[in-house]
Structures are given as structure tokens and as C-alpha cells.
Amino acid sequence: MNSRFVSMSRRTASWLSAPGMETAVALSSRVRLARNLRGLEYPHSANGDTLERVVTYVAAGRERSPKLAESAYYRGLDLTELDSDFLVERHLISPAFTESDDHKATLIDPTEQVSIMVNEEDHLRVQAIVPGLNVRSAFKIADTYDDELCAHLEIDYDPDFGFLTACPTNVGTGMRASTLLHLPGLVLTREIDLVIARITKLGLAVRGFYGEGSDVLGNLFQISNQTTLGVSEDETLDNIELITRQIIDEELVARRRLISEAGEQIEDKIWRAFGILKYARSLSSEEVMNMLSAVRLGVSLGRIEFLSLSQVNELLLLSQPAHLQMYYDEEMDPTRRDVVRADLVREKLRAADPRSEP
Amino acid sequence: MNSRFVSMSRRTASWLSAPGMETAVALSSRVRLARNLRGLEYPHSANGDTLERVVTYVAAGRERSPKLAESAYYRGLDLTELDSDFLVERHLISPAFTESDDHKATLIDPTEQVSIMVNEEDHLRVQAIVPGLNVRSAFKIADTYDDELCAHLEIDYDPDFGFLTACPTNVGTGMRASTLLHLPGLVLTREIDLVIARITKLGLAVRGFYGEGSDVLGNLFQISNQTTLGVSEDETLDNIELITRQIIDEELVARRRLISEAGEQIEDKIWRAFGILKYARSLSSEEVMNMLSAVRLGVSLGRIEFLSLSQVNELLLLSQPAHLQMYYDEEMDPTRRDVVRADLVREKLRAADPRSEP
Numbered sequence: 001m002n003s004r005f006v007s008m009s010r011r012t013a014s015w016l017s018a019p020g021m022e023t024a025v026a027l028s029s030r031v032r033l034a035r036n037l038r039g040l041e042y043p044h045s046a047n048g049d050t051l052e053r054v055v056t057y058v059a060a061g062r063e064r065s066p067k068l069a070e071s072a073y074y075r076g077l078d079l080t081e082l083d084s085d086f087l088v089e090r091h092l093i094s095p096a097f098t099e100s101d102d103h104k105a106t107l108i109d110p111t112e113q114v115s116i117m118v119n120e121e122d123h124l125r126v127q128a129i130v131p132g133l134n135v136r137s138a139f140k141i142a143d144t145y146d147d148e149l150c151a152h153l154e155i156d157y158d159p160d161f162g163f164l165t166a167c168p169t170n171v172g173t174g175m176r177a178s179t180l181l182h183l184p185g186l187v188l189t190r191e192i193d194l195v196i197a198r199i200t201k202l203g204l205a206v207r208g209f210y211g212e213g214s215d216v217l218g219n220l221f222q223i224s225n226q227t228t229l230g231v232s233e234d235e236t237l238d239n240i241e242l243i244t245r246q247i248i249d250e251e252l253v254a255r256r257r258l259i260s261e262a263g264e265q266i267e268d269k270i271w272r273a274f275g276i277l278k279y280a281r282s283l284s285s286e287e288v289m290n291m292l293s294a295v296r297l298g299v300s301l302g303r304i305e306f307l308s309l310s311q312v313n314e315l316l317l318l319s320q321p322a323h324l325q326m327y328y329d330e331e332m333d334p335t336r337r338d339v340v341r342a343d344l345v346r347e348k349l350r351a352a353d354p355r356s357e358p
Numbered sequence: 359m360n361s362r363f364v365s366m367s368r369r370t371a372s373w374l375s376a377p378g379m380e381t382a383v384a385l386s387s388r389v390r391l392a393r394n395l396r397g398l399e400y401p402h403s404a405n406g407d408t409l410e411r412v413v414t415y416v417a418a419g420r421e422r423s424p425k426l427a428e429s430a431y432y433r434g435l436d437l438t439e440l441d442s443d444f445l446v447e448r449h450l451i452s453p454a455f456t457e458s459d460d461h462k463a464t465l466i467d468p469t470e471q472v473s474i475m476v477n478e479e480d481h482l483r484v485q486a487i488v489p490g491l492n493v494r495s496a497f498k499i500a501d502t503y504d505d506e507l508c509a510h511l512e513i514d515y516d517p518d519f520g521f522l523t524a525c526p527t528n529v530g531t532g533m534r535a536s537t538l539l540h541l542p543g544l545v546l547t548r549e550i551d552l553v554i555a556r557i558t559k560l561g562l563a564v565r566g567f568y569g570e571g572s573d574v575l576g577n578l579f580q581i582s583n584q585t586t587l588g589v590s591e592d593e594t595l596d597n598i599e600l601i602t603r604q605i606i607d608e609e610l611v612a613r614r615r616l617i618s619e620a621g622e623q624i625e626d627k628i629w630r631a632f633g634i635l636k637y638a639r640s641l642s643s644e645e646v647m648n649m650l651s652a653v654r655l656g657v658s659l660g661r662i663e664f665l666s667l668s669q670v671n672e673l674l675l676l677s678q679p680a681h682l683q684m685y686y687d688e689e690m691d692p693t694r695r696d697v698v699r700a701d702l703v704r705e706k707l708r709a710a711d712p713r714s715e716p
């Protein structure tokens with residue numbers, strides 16, 4: 001197969017492995033900025049020539065910026081479908097971005113904290129992702145890249161409205177800040193629907209693991225702002241951070257309640273999930289996320305002491321379809337993937353000091 | 359609690375632990391003989407005085423027979439409900455026998471191979487049980503006890519009909535021979551219904567784990583003869599042995615077919631069951647039998663090498679409700695039993711050389 005991402009697949013994404021704040025609940029924080037080049041039609045209405053000019057301008061801007069020049073640069077046409085799926089699973093590009101290869105490019109910084117999509121919904125989408133709850137740090141990182149773009153390209157900015165974007169919902173800051181949260185406690189206590197209703201009323205969106213339009217898998221929820229006009233970046237970041245902290249507190253209360261009111265059932269659920277992961281010979285990607293969710297709960301509750309949260313996070317990442325194929329450097333049909341996924345999960349769990357099992 | 363059966367519960371029944379023939383499929387072979395005392399009404403129509411005389415005669419006969427005197431002797435009234443349930447689980451008495459305590463007695467030989475129920479459906483029911491496929495050996499053992507009874511008590515025998523019994527279906531030899539078979543292969547290949555239909559046509563009965571009126575659990579089936587009149591013991595034993603051998607062959611063919619046609623699914627099923635047994639914190643008695651059935655299949659197929667069939671058989675026996683309570687010498691409600699059952703299963707599986715796990 002020899003994809004350029006084989007070696008990347010064998011290390012955990014930094015946003016999942018590095019230490020962070022509130023990692024018992026918050027997997028990651030992300031900020032993306034929507035930017036456009038002045039005087040060029042937005043991607044949805046632009047013709048091929050225009051889109052190609054966008055790519056050319058960005059490539060040239062990258063050459064002029066020592067910081068941007070350090071990032072890897074991929075033309076859409078150079079990526080296979082599997083490469084694209086891999087980058088989506090790694091949360092470096094969006095699912096929508098993979099729908100066509102034409103006139104697209106992606107920049108990824110060496111630490112994998114920052115990626116820039118060229119000709120997604122906007123000409124430029126800069127994204128920074130960090131572990132745990134820390135939207136402000138994600139913003140700072142994205143902001144330094146935004147400064148580079150503004151210094152080396154002509155970015156569309158209106159003194160009244162702010163940044164101009166393809167979709168009116170992004171005009172203003174052009175920023176979306178989000179946190180990825182693991183909420184098994186709220187799901188098991190059935191409080192999640194109330195929490196989602198409240199968050200939605202506060203003007204935030206709740207989505208699944210892969211963002212917009214994706215299903216909730218493994219009790220992973222993404223919370224993000226909807227408003228970009230008439231608010232500052234600071235206000236948005238404060239708001240996301242505040243509401244995320246509230247949800248984290250509610251999740252931790254729910255976990256404690258579960259343990260005190262249904263401790264034996266919860267332990268049973270956690271350890272059965274661990275037993276299945278440790279011994280199954282075939283695991284679908286949906287099942288593995290659900291089982292890992294229970295194991296992650298077990299680790300965060302101190303019930304599974306010989307695994308760390310980042311080991312569980314690594315498995316969440318690696319067991320995804322494109323990651324599996326990259327990791328083993330082999331294209332596989334779904335049935336084969338399920339078998340290989342189970343092999344990989346077993347191997348990783350076995351490596352995690354089995355003698356310390358209770 | 360201090361039941362007299364606590365120590366018995368901590369050793370495996372000899373019919374499940376000793377080496378035997380065809381143990382990959384056949385758990386045990388059993389023969390029971392129905393006998394009655396001459397001149398006394400059968401239990402269903404006898405009054406209390408008559409039943410009490412039966413008990414007295416049998417107790418006196420036991421005293422006169424050095425062989426019978428070696429067996430433990432329990433009056434029904436001396437046994438708690440838990441004691442009775444325990445003996446049922448150990449297949450030493452029948453479920454029907456436990457319905458009332460009055461005017462009942464039980465003899466159990468020191469090796470647990472033979473038990474005699476007094477005032478079940480007949481005045482006397484002698485039963486011998488041996489491991490694996492060996493109805494002839496079970497018959498020989500039961501027969502020596504029958505000889506003792508005939509030597510020391512007046513047994514109802516008609517030169518034309520043979521032994522007379524409470525139910526006409528037992529008249530003649532008074533013998534029922536049965537084998538307890540583990541048939542996961544035939545169940546998984548869905549051939550079991552055809553096999554059962556064929557056995558039934560041949561005049562044999564197919565029952566569940568606890569005999570007459572019991573459900574099939576853990577893919578365990580009991581095959582027994584229905585005819586006792588106009589056939590000799592030898593003919594019946596040959597017939598049961600022959601048909602059991604046929605079923606065993608079909609089961610082994612089905613297992614090989616499963617492995618060659620659906621090897622990965624079967625391995626997955628086996629190892630998931632093992633993983634659940636090894637890690638669950640609560641296990642119902644039904645679930646444990648189904649999971650142990652899959653593990654037993656795995657052991658017999660050489661897929662789980664660090665466990666023996668007799669270790670699995672021991673768990674099948676010990677994880678039953680009354681056994682659990684005896685083992686821990688504590689009365690428990692069903693919820694507590696499920697937790698303790700999971701503890702016991704985990705402890706036993708952990709003792710089975712975990713380092714040799716593949």
C-alpha cells in the first residue's frame with residue numbers, strides 16, 4: 001500500500017495522548033477559523049479556475065511564511081480515498097472536505113496540532129486541536145497561524161462585520177470552538193437529553209464524534225458555538241469553556257451517583273466490556289467504540305488501574321477503519337477489518353501489564 | 359448456615375470430574391431402577407402410615423446390608439429446602455422428589471455414584487451415575503445395589519411382567535438409562551431439531567439438564583429410553599449406547615464443519631464467552647451455562663488449551679444456585695448469588711494458569 005500516512009498512523013494524535021485538563025471527561029478542545037481570499041468567489045459558487053487560483057495563492061503564501069513552510073502540504077489529488085478517510089478519523093480534515101479531490105489542498109503542521117483546509121466551504125479553514133479542556137490554548141495556536149495567513153495572503157475582512165465567510169452563520173469571528181466530551185454517566189443516568197436540550201437553548205450545538213452530521217458513538221459528544229457575529233472570540237471561548245465545565249461537573253456527579261446507586265451493575269458493565277475487548281476475535285467499529293467507552297469510564301473511575309486514559313484514547317483512534325488499514329499498511333474489506341481490529345485491541349490490552357489485573 | 363453438604367459442595371461430583379469415554383460430548387451416563395415393596399400401596403395412592411412403613415422397612419434393610427449401611431442416610435424432614443435443591447443440582451435426587459419432605463428418605467453412597475430415593479414415584483428408585491459415555495458401567499453399579507435391596511427387602515416382581523411400578527411406563531425392567539450430552543455443534547448448525555425428531559421416532563426421550571420437564575440450558579441434552587416392557591436391560595443399554603454414539607459422531611462432524619465454514623465466528627463466540635466469564639461482576643445461572651457451553655466447545659476443539667473439560671464441568675456444577683450457597687456456606691438472594699457466582703467463576707478461571715493465555 002505504502003501510503004505516506006503509515007508512520008503517522010503508528011503514533012497517537014498529540015491531541016489524544018498529551019496530558020491535558022479535565023481529561024476524565026474532555027478528550028480535546030478545538031478551534032477552527034474560516035477565512036477567505038479577497039476578490040475571489042467562495043468555493044460553492046467558484047469555477048475550477050478560481051478554485052485553482054486559491055490553491056496557487058495559498059501555496060505561494062506558504063512559501064513566503066517560514067512557519068507555514070514547515071507544515072506538510074498535500075494536494076487533494078495526491079491523496080487516496082483511504083488517506084482522506086485517515087485524516088478525517090484523525091480530525092485533521094472534515095468529512096465534507098473529502099467529497100471531491102479537485103482544487104483542494106491540506107496543510108498539516110509537524111505536531112499535528114494545526115491543519116489548514118484549502119477550498120472546503122471557505123477558501124481557508126484553519127484548525128487547532130489540543131488535548132483536554134483548553135479552548136483558549138487551541139485558539140492561541142490557531143491564531144498564530146491565522147496571523148501568518150493574514151501576513152502573507154489578502155484575507156477578506158470587513159470592518160463592520162468582521163471576517164466574511166461562505167455561510168452567513170460564520171461571518172464575524174469566523175470561529176467555531178468545540179470540545180469533545182465523553183459523557184457515559186449522563187447517558188447511563190438518562191440525563192443526557194435534558195443536558196442537550198439546555199445546551200441547545202443556550203445557542204450551542206451538540207454533535208457526534210466526527211462533528212456535523214455524525215452520529216453519537218461511544219458516548220462522545222462535541223459541543224460547539226453557533227454564533228459568530230456580534231461576539232468577540234474571547235466571549236465565545238469563555239462561553240464554551242464555562243458551559244463545558246458545567247457539563248463536566250454534571251458528568252462527574254452522574255458518575256458518582258451511578259457508583260453509589262448501581263455500583264455493581266456499573267462494575268459489571270465496565271469489566272464485561274473489558275473482557276470482550278480482551279478476548280473477542282471480531283469487533284465492529286461501532287462495538288469497539290461502545291466497549292471502549294465503558295472501559296474509559298472504568299479507567300476514569302479508578303476501577304481499571306492498569307490502563308491509562310491515553311491508552312484508551314489511542315485505541316479509540318487506532319481502531320477506526322482507515323487507521324487500522326494504515327497501521328497494518330494493507331487495504332481490507334469490512335469483515336477482515338473486524339478481525340484485525342480485534343487482533344490489535346487484544347495486542348494492545350495484553351501489553352498493558354496483565355499481571356496487575358484484579 | 360452449617361449445612362451437612364458444605365464440604366460435599368467443595369468437591370466436584372465424581373461423575374463430572376473422573377475420566378470417562380467420549381467426554382468431549384458426553385458428560386455422564388445414568389441408570390435408574392424403579393422398585394417397589396411387595397404388598398404396599400404405591401406412593402401416589404398410599405397413606406402416611408404406609409409410606410412410613412416403607413421408610414422403616416428400607417431403613418431396616420439398610421442395616422442388614424453391609425454395603426447399603428455404608429451409604430449416608432437422610433430423612434426428608436432432616437433436609438432443608440437448600441439441601442434438597444443442592445442434591446437435585448448434583449443429580450442425586452429428582453426435582454419431583456423435593457416437592458414434599460414427608461415420609462421420604464435418601465441414601466447416598468460414599469463415592470456419590472449411587473443414590474436411592476425412598477417414596478419418590480415408586481417406593482425405591484436406585485440411581486447410578488458415571489462420567490462420560492458408559493451406560494453399561496452405570497447399570498452394573500446400580501445392579502449391585504439392586505441385588506442388595508432384593509436380598510434384604512421383599513421387592514415386587516412378576517414373572518410375566520417383570521418389576522411392577524407405579525407408572526405403567528416403567529413396568530418390566532423398571533430401568534431408565536440416559537446420557538447427558540453437550541451438543542453446541544448441532545445447535546449452532548441448526549441440525550438439532552432434525553436430530554431430536556429422529557431420536558424421538560426411535561422411541562427415546564430428549565430432555566434438558568435436570569431431566570423430565572426441565573429446559574435445555576447450555577446446549578445440554580439428556581437422551582433416555584422410554585420402553586421398559588418386553589425388552590431386556592441389555593437391549594435397552596445397547597440401544598442407548600448405539601444412538602448416543604451416533605449423536606456424538608454427528609456432533610463432532612458438526613463441530614468440524616463449523617470450524618471449517620465459520621471458524622472466525624466460532625472462535626469469536628468462544629473467546630467472548632471466556633472474556634465475559636473472566637471479567638463479569640454479575641452472572642445469572644442461565645448466562646453462565648450458556649457461556650460455559652461456548653467455553654466447553656472451545657476446550658474440546660483445542661482452542662482454549664489452559665482449561666480442561668473437567669474444570670469447565672466443575673464450574674457448570676458449582677455455579678448452580680444451591681451449590682453456590684453451599685460452597686460459601688451462606689444463604690443468598692438471587693441478586694447476591696449473581697455477584698458471588700461471577701466472583702467464583704473469575705477466581706476459578708484466574709487459577710487456571712492465565713500466563714498460558716494465547
